[in-house]
Amino acid sequence: MSQPLYIFDLDETLISADSAILWHQFLVKKGIITDPKFLTEDQRLMTLYAAGKLNMPEYLNFAMAPLAQLTKEQVDNLVDECVEKYIMPTVFPQALQLLAQLKQDNITTVLISATVSFIVKKVAKQLGIDHAMGIDMLVENGCYSATILGVASYREGKVTRLGSWLAEQTECFTDTYFYTDSINDLPLCEFSQYPHVVNPCPQLARHAQAQHWPQLAWSPLTEQ
Template sequence: MGAMTSTSDAEASGPPRTIAFFDVDNTLMRGASIFHVGKEARRRGYLPLRDLLRFAWQQARFLAVGENLKHLRSIRERALGLAEGHSVAEVAELAEKIFDESIERRLWPETVGLAREHMAQGHEVWLITATPEVIAGVIARRLGLTGALGTRLEQHDGRFTGQLDGSVLHGEEKAVAARALMIERGAEAADCWAYSDSRNDLPLLELVGNRVVVNPDAVLLEHATTHDWSVMRLNRSSIRAARRRVRKESR
């Protein structure tokens, strides 16, 4: 299961909680966050130019056709290896820099605003992504969200080994991690929400009671249409409608 990084130490108590899960790549931000890890690693000399060019090609393909499992595995495996031998503190500092210089300006303000609408309604908001949790945790904290579930990197003596600690948080693994978090936080699946652009997140979307597909790929759009799920395009009317749904369901 992926790692859990929380911006809140509150215990799960009181009335049942509502959790909104947000995918990151092409849902919360434009493109693949891991690409920007590779770009900064290249600048620091961690990554050969050949590998950076491969990152760039995969980023362009991701934007053009959406997630492809083979390419996502390749790009993330390369990115995970970038941390090998570096201290946890060094990689955390790198994550902060990547957010400031690359990720922040690529965030979709409409989706960020929707996440904050959930927070305003008293919901917990968790990012859930195959991106390494050290990156996802920074994004969640900097946006004032509850926390992040992400792919865990193996550590030994305060340094990353370049290996995974568990599985990449992708596909069915996201649903497993979300289910475990809901149990831990005392949330009912029927009351929870999930936002994603990708067909690979169908297990997560089908787990919760409120699903919203955001600028979906073709397969997810067809599935959403068939099952009468909410579809959100990044335009004013669609965002207003999405916020109204959140407020209505929170009453």
């Protein structure tokens, strides 16, 4: 029996911010990132990401460097605090309503993001999303490294990761719904039967208009 599947991007889609930027700001507050130029460089790299031009391995070398002296357990504990205090308050109310309805209807949900999986999985758990995929980082000597494990869930890699996940499922998902804001997710939009764009970037908005994809305007809680 076929079932619908709802797939979501995270940053600027379910939340009104970028979780990686919030994470780095949190690490500055905690005194773990001490380089005064770090957040400026982070913003420069995120601008490249928004344009679909980011070199992901280079970005991860930069982003993971401050964690080199922390154990996996220490990082995971910090992630718990960051998700609860800084990421969850940025979830769009419309996203919460949709996720609640899907849970009530027993519809399977997947969160797939180009953010590192140790953040993505914690957010998915808080949101009650059934399955989560992010960029998996190799753990060496009890610490997260900057080495990517397997296929990075970025651009075409999201399609690869989702395809591998679908092949492992016993259910048959014939109707796939995908929600995103980013031009980086165009491959997964084209892979999905029913793409929906949320506050899309100009590049993705043009594709959505040409393909007659639904365009949603979601607002943060403070703007309701």
